[in-house]
Amino acid sequence: MIRLKSSALCRYYRRGNYEIRALDKVDLQIEKGEFLAVVGASGSGKSTLLNLLAGLDTPTSGQIEFDGARLDGLSRRELAAYRGHKVGMIFQTFNLLPYLTALRNVELALYFNQTPARLRREKARMILEKMGLSDRLEHRPADLSGGEQQRVAIARALVKTPEVLFADEPTGNLDKDNARAVAEILSELNRGGLTIVMVTHDSDLARNLAHRIIHMHYGQIVRDNPQASTGEGTP
Amino acid sequence: MTLKDMVDISAGNLWRMKLRTFLTVSGVLIAIAAFVAMLSFGAGNQKYITEEYNRLGLFNTMQVYTRQKTDDSSTAAPLNREAVERLARIPGVRLAYPFDAFSVKAAIGDTMFSSRAQVLPLTAAGTKLYADFAQGRGFESDSAREVILSREFALELAEKFGDSLLGQKFIITTTVPSLDSALAGLLTEERRAFWDRLKNVRFDSLVNADYRRSLLRREANELFRNFADGYFGHQAVLTDTLTVVGILDRHSMGRALAEPLLVSEKTARELNAGGFGTDPADIVAALQQGAFFYPDDYAAGKNYSRVTLDIDPYMTHDKVKDSVEAMGFRTFSFAEQFAEMKRFFLYFNLGLGIIGFIALLTASLGIANTMIMAIIERRREIGILKSLGADEREIKILFLAESGVIGLMGAVLGIIFGWAISRVVSLAVKIFMEKQGVEPFELFSLPLWLILTALFFGVMVSLLAGYYPASRAARVNPVEALRSE
Numbered sequence: 224m225i226r227l228k229s230s231a232l233c234r235y236y237r238r239g240n241y242e243i244r245a246l247d248k249v250d251l252q253i254e255k256g257e258f259l260a261v262v263g264a265s266g267s268g269k270s271t272l273l274n275l276l277a278g279l280d281t282p283t284s285g286q287i288e289f290d291g292a293r294l295d296g297l298s299r300r301e302l303a304a305y306r307g308h309k310v311g312m313i314f315q316t317f318n319l320l321p322y323l324t325a326l327r328n329v330e331l332a333l334y335f336n337q338t339p340a341r342l343r344r345e346k347a348r349m350i351l352e353k354m355g356l357s358d359r360l361e362h363r364p365a366d367l368s369g370g371e372q373q374r375v376a377i378a379r380a381l382v383k384t385p386e387v388l389f390a391d392e393p394t395g396n397l398d399k400d401n402a403r404a405v406a407e408i409l410s411e412l413n414r415g416g417l418t419i420v421m422v423t424h425d426s427d428l429a430r431n432l433a434h435r436i437i438h439m440h441y442g443q444i445v446r447d448n449p450q451a452s453t454g455e456g457t458p
Numbered sequence: 459m460t461l462k463d464m465v466d467i468s469a470g471n472l473w474r475m476k477l478r479t480f481l482t483v484s485g486v487l488i489a490i491a492a493f494v495a496m497l498s499f500g501a502g503n504q505k506y507i508t509e510e511y512n513r514l515g516l517f518n519t520m521q522v523y524t525r526q527k528t529d530d531s532s533t534a535a536p537l538n539r540e541a542v543e544r545l546a547r548i549p550g551v552r553l554a555y556p557f558d559a560f561s562v563k564a565a566i567g568d569t570m571f572s573s574r575a576q577v578l579p580l581t582a583a584g585t586k587l588y589a590d591f592a593q594g595r596g597f598e599s600d601s602a603r604e605v606i607l608s609r610e611f612a613l614e615l616a617e618k619f620g621d622s623l624l625g626q627k628f629i630i631t632t633t634v635p636s637l638d639s640a641l642a643g644l645l646t647e648e649r650r651a652f653w654d655r656l657k658n659v660r661f662d663s664l665v666n667a668d669y670r671r672s673l674l675r676r677e678a679n680e681l682f683r684n685f686a687d688g689y690f691g692h693q694a695v696l697t698d699t700l701t702v703v704g705i706l707d708r709h710s711m712g713r714a715l716a717e718p719l720l721v722s723e724k725t726a727r728e729l730n731a732g733g734f735g736t737d738p739a740d741i742v743a744a745l746q747q748g749a750f751f752y753p754d755d756y757a758a759g760k761n762y763s764r765v766t767l768d769i770d771p772y773m774t775h776d777k778v779k780d781s782v783e784a785m786g787f788r789t790f791s792f793a794e795q796f797a798e799m800k801r802f803f804l805y806f807n808l809g810l811g812i813i814g815f816i817a818l819l820t821a822s823l824g825i826a827n828t829m830i831m832a833i834i835e836r837r838r839e840i841g842i843l844k845s846l847g848a849d850e851r852e853i854k855i856l857f858l859a860e861s862g863v864i865g866l867m868g869a870v871l872g873i874i875f876g877w878a879i880s881r882v883v884s885l886a887v888k889i890f891m892e893k894q895g896v897e898p899f900e901l902f903s904l905p906l907w908l909i910l911t912a913l914f915f916g917v918m919v920s921l922l923a924g925y926y927p928a929s930r931a932a933r934v935n936p937v938e939a940l941r942s943e
Binding site: 274277279280299300303304306307308312314318319320322331332334335336340379383 | 459460462463467470474838839841842843844845846847848849850851852936937940
């Protein structure tokens with residue numbers, strides 16, 4: 224079953240007299256439960272593709288479908304609802320709010336998807352405990368290690384039970400051990416049925432985790448390699 | 459996201475930026491405090507005047523005056539006893555009584571001073587104007603040999619005689635010239651002087667108009683001189699000793715001014731027996747009113763400068779006014795005066811409000827600046843919130859809530875601060891009033907409408923100031939925001 228599909232997806236930027244083609248006529252299908260890795264050099268358009276699929280950006284032309292429903296025609300408000308309910312995102316720089324505790328950071332994701340206030344705290348606590356952070360609930364990001372921060376970010380993305388998880392260089396800022404731990408978490412989530420789209424520079428990580436790897440170059444998919452993941456979750 | 463969530467997040471954000479929030483809130487606080495202090499001054503004065511009008515029953519009081527000869531009507535109706543009786547019969551008029559005052563010399567012990575006395579009929583003593591006493595009571599009868607003091611006069615005397623004025627004996631003296639002796643003066647001119655002047659008349663020149671005029675002027679002057687010699691040269695001194703029985707419990711106000719001494723009708727009649735005083739003002743008034751020679755009956759031929767009407771509170775003032783004016787008199791209505799004053803207070807409050815509002819607008823620039831700075835600093839945070847599913851409306855409301863919370867805090871603290879300022883100024887003014895011998899009254903008032911208006915303006919102006927920055931925040935591109943440092 225196709226979870227996400229893009230057809231002739233384009234994203235152009237204008238810089239003065241120049242037009243930058245960040246993404247150019249990308250056709251892509253992502254199956255439900257698939258772990259897709261998007262690799263490529265800097266500026267190849269991987270993050271642009273991820274932002275478009277996650278509903279953070281809107282295409283210049285082309286179509287995106289989520290479970291058969293078009294995303295490209297949605298209003299900004301409907302796109303926000305899509306981000307709030309259907310997808311979760313994790314970033315290389317974690318993007319946690321520095322002044323909130325781990326618990327409050329995770330809870331924040333539930334503010335925008337109509338979760339009743341009385342359930343928010345409990346859900347956030349449970350997911351953080353699952354991530355092995357039960358003793359870090361009241362810590363602020365500055366008091367957490369990089370790996371712990373990324374685990375909080377993953378908890379924040381998962382707390383709203385998304386159908387797709389978008390990960391933008393999730394291990395880019397982590398040391399080897401923490402990167403391995405995060406990779407294991409992602410692998411386990413995928414084994415649990417979660418569709419994951421991961422952008423990475425790290426070919427090994429992609430090879431070890433993903434069912435399929437697409438290579439991007441100058442805004443286009445130049446190679447699409449289905450592969451049998453090792454499933455080990457180790458980079 | 460509930461309203462509580464938004465306020466929680468906003469309050470948390472403001473708390474993180476304590477110093478900036480404090481400075482921004484201070485701007486609103488000062489503006490609202492100025493707004494509240496100034497308007498509470500207007501409200502306080504309005505409240506004081508309204509209460510005084512109510513207390514004195516001025517809303518039910520109308521003054522009636524004779525029309526000036528220069529008015530459109532050449533036939534100014536006299537304001538005499540008959541007119542007072544007719545005025546009392548107008549539907550809606552509960553009571554009509556004249557203002558009758560004369561000059562006296564009063565003495566307590568060996569202290570003598572010139573003053574004015576006013577006749578207070580027993581019927582008028584029942585009206586609110588004269589019903590309340592700071593000390594003592596009213597007259598027991600229209601023939602009581604008693605005197606009531608106005609509040610101002612009592613305060614003046616208290617400096618000399620202390621507060622125990624009740625029971626003091628006042629010796630009231632009037633000097634009443636005799637019209638009989640004045641007329642006698644005309645007749646008793648020495649014959650020789652008259653014959654001497656007659657001898658000097660040039661009868662052959664009487665055909666000359668200028669000569670005739672000069673002759674008439676000379677004789678008229680002689681007549682008036684003889685009349686004045688007789689009038690002022692044979693004055694009767696009338697004295698009565700009256701006991702102070704009451705001190706009015708009010709300050710006189712405008713046209714409801716009471717004379718320093720209030721005496722009964724009988725006392726007034728006795729002190730005015732045979733004529734009026736030697737006060738030039740009385741003489742001029744009597745001449746103007748055509749009442750220089752009035753009969754022996756004290757009240758019958760007397761013309762009054764004004765008559766006070768006590769009107770049924772359920773009666774329309776305009777109807778009474780029309781009836782009075784149809785009788786050929788002028789009117790002065792305290793209710794109309796109050797309406798004018800209300801209009802004045804409206805403009806006054808509006809003026810003060812505009813000054814306060816300008817201060818608030820200045821503070822709003824501070825809010826706008828704070829919010830714009832916040833958006834620049836929190837671009838990444840906006841991106842994160844959007845990636846979590848916040849839509850533009852929610853981002854806008856989040857930032858609007860922050861400016862609203864600034865406005866609310868500034869308004870609440872400003873109201874408290876403004877109230878505190880008004881208390882301090884009020885205390886200082888009261889001390890000053892007391893030192894100046896004026897009975898202190900409350901200058902400031904903080905009615906509910908003022909509190910609500912200040913809250914409304916504080917929050918509304920802050921929201922308006924925050925609207926543009928909030929809209930900018932809502933439009934932030936999440937992709938760019940997430941990339942920003």
